[in-house]
Amino acid sequence: MDKIITPLVGRAKSVRAVVSRQALGAATGGRDLATSTGAALGDSGYVLKPVPGExxxxxxxFAKNKMEKLKDLSFIDFTKQNKVQKDEFLLSVESAKTMFDFMSPATLEIIALNKKFAEQPSEDTLKQLKEQPELDDNYLMIVKME
Incomplete structure (x- = not known):
């Protein structure tokens, strides 16, 4: 199983501090989440981007480097919980007939799942997630930091 550990960037004491250190601006369609409008969470394998107006x-x-380690995706399954603690189960991905569990990079309240992936995604949709995970419409979920 794949467990994600979140080292914090610089002298930040929380993930929130990591995000606030980035110059997070307004969203622009079609741009990568890891650009000036988003922040990678250290080596956690995740990227955060603020929801405009919220x-x-x-x-x-997912960060692109995390997806590069996997083969073709065939299934994704999200936690049923609305709140998850740091290092608790967040989601599973099936790749090459192997299930990989991904843990939460921080304590999160899950506001909404991306329906594109939560409701039986097609093979093409999962391929797009693997190849371009940081595109705006390829987010996994909307979260609130606890």
């Missing part, structure tokens, strides 16, 4: 809410997506 203070304290973020799009949570």
């Amino acid at each position: 203070t304290g809410r973020y799009f949570l997506a």
Whole structure:
């Protein structure tokens, strides 16, 4: 199983501090989440981007380097919980007939799942997630930091 550990960037004492250190601006369509409008969460394998017009809410997506380690995706399954603690189960991905569990990079309240992936995604949709996980519409969920 794949467990994600979140080292914090610089002298930050929380993930919130990491995000606030980034110059997070307004969203622009078609741009990568890891650009000036988003922040990678250290080596956690995730990227956060603020939801425009919604203070304290973020799009949570996979970082591209995390997806490069997997083969073709065939299934994704999200936690049924609305709140998850740091290092608790967040989601599973099936790749090459192997299930990989991904843990939460921080304590999160899950506001909404991306329906594109939560409701039986097609093979093409999962391929797009693997190849371009940081595109705006390829976020996994909208979260609020606890």
